[in-house]
Amino acid sequence: MVAGAGLAGHEVVRRLLADPAFDGTITWHAGEPGHPYNRVLLTDLLAGRHAPKAIELPTLRDPRLTYETRQLRNIAGAEFDHLVLATGAEPVIPPVRGNAVALRTLADVRTILAELDGDFDGRMPGGARGGSGSGAGPAGRKNSESSRGGSSGMAQIGRGLLSGFGNRRHGGNRRVAVIGGGPLGVETACALASRGVRVELVHRGPHLLSRWLDAESGALLAGSLTEAGIVVHCDTDVSAATGIWPTADLVILACGVQPRVALARAAGLPIGAGILVDTSGRSLGDERIFAVGDCAETIGVGAAGGALAALDGARRAVAAIGGALVLPSLPAVSPLRLRLRTYDIPGADVAVLGRPRAEASIQFTDQRRRTRKVLALDGDVPVAAALVGDVTAAAALALAIARPTAPAPLSPAALLASPVLASPVLTSPLLTS
Numbered sequence: 001m002v003a004g005a006g007l008a009g010h011e012v013v014r015r016l017l018a019d020p021a022f023d024g025t026i027t028w029h030a031g032e033p034g035h036p037y038n039r040v041l042l043t044d045l046l047a048g049r050h051a052p053k054a055i056e057l058p059t060l061r062d063p064r065l066t067y068e069t070r071q072l073r074n075i076a077g078a079e080f081d082h083l084v085l086a087t088g089a090e091p092v093i094p095p096v097r098g099n100a101v102a103l104r105t106l107a108d109v110r111t112i113l114a115e116l117d118g119d120f121d122g123r124m125p126g127g128a129r130g131g132s133g134s135g136a137g138p139a140g141r142k143n144s145e146s147s148r149g150g151s152s153g154m155a156q157i158g159r160g161l162l163s164g165f166g167n168r169r170h171g172g173n174r175r176v177a178v179i180g181g182g183p184l185g186v187e188t189a190c191a192l193a194s195r196g197v198r199v200e201l202v203h204r205g206p207h208l209l210s211r212w213l214d215a216e217s218g219a220l221l222a223g224s225l226t227e228a229g230i231v232v233h234c235d236t237d238v239s240a241a242t243g244i245w246p247t248a249d250l251v252i253l254a255c256g257v258q259p260r261v262a263l264a265r266a267a268g269l270p271i272g273a274g275i276l277v278d279t280s281g282r283s284l285g286d287e288r289i290f291a292v293g294d295c296a297e298t299i300g301v302g303a304a305g306g307a308l309a310a311l312d313g314a315r316r317a318v319a320a321i322g323g324a325l326v327l328p329s330l331p332a333v334s335p336l337r338l339r340l341r342t343y344d345i346p347g348a349d350v351a352v353l354g355r356p357r358a359e360a361s362i363q364f365t366d367q368r369r370r371t372r373k374v375l376a377l378d379g380d381v382p383v384a385a386a387l388v389g390d391v392t393a394a395a396a397l398a399l400a401i402a403r404p405t406a407p408a409p410l411s412p413a414a415l416l417a418s419p420v421l422a423s424p425v426l427t428s429p430l431l432t433s
Contacts, residue, residue, distance in 0.1 A: 008293030012084050039105070046192060048194075182212075
């Protein structure tokens with residue numbers, strides 16, 4: 001049994017079905033209606049770059065697979081030999097007023113676009129049309145039970161609360177506030193601004209991307225967003241509790257996420273920041289149960305979020321389920337920690353490699369062009385870098401950080417001027433934010 005249909009859950013099911021030695025059946029509880037999709041690309045829908053069909057994950061077809069759109073409600077009453085929890089993370093929701101919606105699911109995107117554009121039926125700006133993403137789950141034995149609670153609770157609330165806002169303004173006349181200046185908040189603000197929406201970006205931290213960038217880099221990024229028409233406020237704690245609330249037609253919450261562990265906690269499984277597991281992904285409380293992706297916390301490693309960690313966790317869990325005595329070796333870890341999609345907003349490109357906010361050894365700043373390049377060294381070996389406004393050196397830096405034993409340039413500073421190289425480390429949509 002698999003609970004969750006994001007990247008991690010999809011990868012578990014795909015690998016099990018592809019394993020010639022697997023002779024069992026799979027019940028897959030998606031937790032959302034419609035076809036599994038790549039959550040990382042949701043802001044592409046807001047920007048009008050894709051229709052929902054384009055972000056769907058590959059369809060999995062097999063008579064051994066039963067797909068259910070409803071959530072797994074409890075572990076105690078479920079029958080399984082092995083259970084993989086891939087329940088992901090849930091948005092952090094501050095006290096809100098009525099015109100707020102979180103951004104975490106496709107249902108949330110539909111709520112936002114319906115508010116901006118009228119009834120959203122899959123059409124993108126410019127007339128492109130794609131599938132709605134609903135009713136098209138994996139083509140195994142599909143359970144006919146309708147979804148219950150599969151879409152985001154905030155989207156459900158939002159549809160009701162926003163119904164009174166539909167006649168205010170349309171398109172570029174709408175005013176939207178995005179709460180949260182982390183990767184999702186910045187990407188969301190850029191996506192909306194790129195389609196002509198008036199955007200205000202509010203962050204409680206001292207500067208944008210404060211977990212990823214130093215203050216000077218964050219200030220340069222804020223300057224580029226301001227130049228593009230995005231109003232930026234930092235050091236501002238917005239919530240209904242503080243009494244500070246934007247005067248916008250719509251407020252989008254991008255305040256971070258936390259592992260979704262309620263199902264595991266109810267079953268009495270050990271919980272830390274996430275569901276505690278060993279290096280194979282196996283729960284410390286029940287050897288039949290595994291956790292992978294954003295809901296898991298590996299002992300000695302911690303919670304390793306992101307697409308690469310989710311895919312690798314799925315790979316290791318499937319190997320352990322198959323009885324492997326020696327788990328597959330870890331692949332080379334990409335040093336790319338963050339690569340924002342900023343939708344052609346000038347100067348807003350950001351790439352972070354290695355440990356975020358590492359102490360700078362070499363730094364170049366161009367205030368006029370709003371670019372900043374920071375490189376951290378261990379001796380003469382590059383170990384981390386942060387690029388703002390100009391990320392053309394990111395591929396060369398990624399290779400240098402990933403291969404510390406390879407010959408380095410006589411001057412490590414030369415890496416900051418390197419042209420972009422063709423590299424899957426930078427081109428995969430799975431690796432961003």
